[in-house]
Amino acid sequence: MTRVAVYGTGSWGTAFAMVLADAGCEVTLWGRRAELAEAVNTTRTNPDYLPGVTLPETVRATTDPAEAAAGAEFTVLAVPSQTLRGNLSAWTPLLPPDTVLVSLMKGVELGTAKRMSEVIEEITGAGPDRIAVLSGPNLAREIAERQPAASVVACRDEDVARRLQAACHTPYFRPYTNTDVVxxxxxxxxxxxxxxxxxxxxxxxxxxxxxxxxxxxxxxxxxxxxxxxxxxxxxxxxxxxxxxxxxxxxxxxxxxxxxxxxxxxxxxxxxxxxxxxxxxxxxxxxxxxxxxxxxxxxxxxxxxxxxxxxxxxxxxxxxxxxxxxxxxxxxxx
Ligand SMILES: NC(=O)C1=CN([C@@H]2O[C@H](COP(=O)(O)OP(=O)(O)OC[C@H]3O[C@@H](n4cnc5c(N)ncnc54)[C@H](O)[C@@H]3O)[C@@H](O)[C@H]2O)C=CC1
Ligand SMILES: O=C(CO)COP(=O)(O)O
Missing domain, CATH: 1.10.1040.10 (N-(1-d-carboxylethyl)-l-norvaline Dehydrogenase; domain 2)
Structure with missing residues (x-):
């Protein structure tokens, strides 16, 4: 089973964790607040961000970033763009050396005007073949309700994009590959x-x-x-x-x-x-x-x-x- 770490228990991190689990992955969701992680693990819901949505058994939550990182083939980042640099600096020593870093974020850093993939590259030292982006018309609430949507997974290395595509392709979520990360x-x-x-x-x-x-x-x-x-x-x-x-x-x-x-x-x-x-x-x-x-x-x-x-x-x-x-x-x- 493909192991995936998702950092961020907001609406998109949680909904995308569900997509990955529905596609057959085993997902560990990292969040800052213990009570929210506890709610995910005991009630299978995220009452703060996606009330009424039941998450699959293969999504587990933790507040321990090392536990989330362990053995992850994909490391998915779903925190606010302006906090990514600080968050990732703390997590980088914990990440598996070959993990593919996937940005779900849709912002540009203030001060540096860097795109999220540039921040990821700068902080982790990963090359472009290990950095991917997922973007498209993907309103989290609709996807959490398993309403149909298409998306794009972009990576300079097309094989990596194809691996990510396979990891998140479900009957209601259809990702296309692209190599145009910018x-x-x-x-x-x-x-x-x-x-x-x-x-x-x-x-x-x-x-x-x-x-x-x-x-x-x-x-x-x-x-x-x-x-x-x-x-x-x-x-x-x-x-x-x-x-x-x-x-x-x-x-x-x-x-x-x-x-x-x-x-x-x-x-x-x-x-x-x-x-x-x-x-x-x-x-x-x-x-x-x-x-x-x-x-x-x-x-x-x-x-x-x-x-x-x-x-x-x-x-x-x-x-x-x-x-x-x-x-x-x-x-x-
Ligand atoms: N919600 C949506 O429909 C979609 C969102 N996105 C993008 O995904 C990214 C995340 O968005 P959402 O999940 O919707 O946001 P959200 O506001 O629902 O959740 C943000 C998450 O980040 C956490 N967070 C806030 N400050 C933090 C910090 N300093 N350190 C660590 N974690 C922190 C919050 O606790 C929360 O879990 C954004 O870049 C957004 O543009 C992309 C596609 C769809
Ligand atoms: O990116 C999104 C849909 O694809 C979500 O948009 P908002 O961040 O404006 O809710």
Whole structure:
């Protein structure tokens, strides 16, 4: 039986642990809180993040990172992007030397503007053949209910991607392989920023034309950044690009979309943070994405607008006016 360690008992870590177990793996789920690990082991549920979902017997939880790591063929990381560096520094000495590190995270580190695979490489010293990314339209709650979804597993080494694909392929979860790690990571991180923009528009009461325009131009600016960073344009038309963007921008389950909606309705940033219990990666990553855009000389007007509203207190109506009155241009530039 393939042994897998999943670090992070939040909604996606727990739901993906279930996917792995349904695909035939033996999974150890690491979490910080003893009472939550105890609840998983005794009631087979994660009442804090996925109430009402029964987890398979082959998912066991622990608060001991060494116990989780032992014998793991895959080490899956599902903590907030901004805490990964600290978490992984503590776990690295415990990891099996050949384990494949799998990022489920959709953020870019603040300060360094590093993608999660870059942070993993820097901290663990693993080469690109041992670092994989899973990304796609994968709202955790739907997957925990075993509703059908497709996804992408990306690794520079295609054989490793195929091994991971086999480890998480179930009748309701269909992963495709890809070797474009940069594109998959950027697709996942930037769609959170665009989902904030769409949420703000929804909260302001704007219509479906505005939403479709933001999604489409959001994908255009994501692709521009990706191409400047060496990604493959096809990735952005796929599940980790367009697929995830559409799911996140249209679903009330999305934390980023909901965060934006609250801002668009007139809540302050502090009020919005106070009512947000879970990780909304775009709130911090919008600044890192903008930093990447500047470094690579790429225009990302929607990302810039989100940073203005979220971090600089720009009123959404003013931001909208500025976005709409930018100089006219050809669609493909
Ligand atoms: N929830 C979803 O539908 C999906 C989430 N993701 C991504 O997965 C990643 C994790 O997201 P979720 O599980 O949804 O978040 P969550 O907010 O549901 O859970 C986060 C988990 O990280 C833990 N955590 C928080 N601070 C920590 C720290 N300092 N050290 C260690 N652990 C800490 C929390 O206790 C919790 O277990 C994010 O990057 C997110 O973008 C990706 C696809 C789907
Ligand atoms: O990444 C996701 C779906 O693929 C989840 O989006 P949120 O983090 O906005 O909830």
């Amino acid at each position: 594109g998959c990571e950027l697709g996942g991180a930037v769609k959170n920023v665009i989902a904030l923009a769409v949420g703000i528009a929804d909260g302001m009461g704007l219509g479906d034309n505005a939403k479709a325009s933001l999604i489409t131009r959001g994908l255009a600016e994501t692709t521009r950044l990706g191409l400047a960073m060496g990604a493959d344009a096809h990735t952005f038309a796929g599940l980790a690009g367009m697929g995830d963007l559409v799911a996140t921008c249209s679903s009330p389950l999305s934390r980023n979309h909901t965060f934006g909606t609250n801002l668009g309705r007139g809540m302050t940033l502090q009020e919005t943070i106070a009512v947000t219990r879970q990780t909304a990666e775009g709130v911090k990553s919008c600044e890192s994405v903008l930093e990447l855009a500047r470094r690579h000389g790429v225009e990302m007007p929607i990302t810039e607008t989100v940073v203005g509203i979220v971090h600089e207190g720009k009123p959404p109506l003013v931001a909208l006016k500025e976005l709409m009155s930018r100089s006219a241009k050809a669609e493909r530039r």
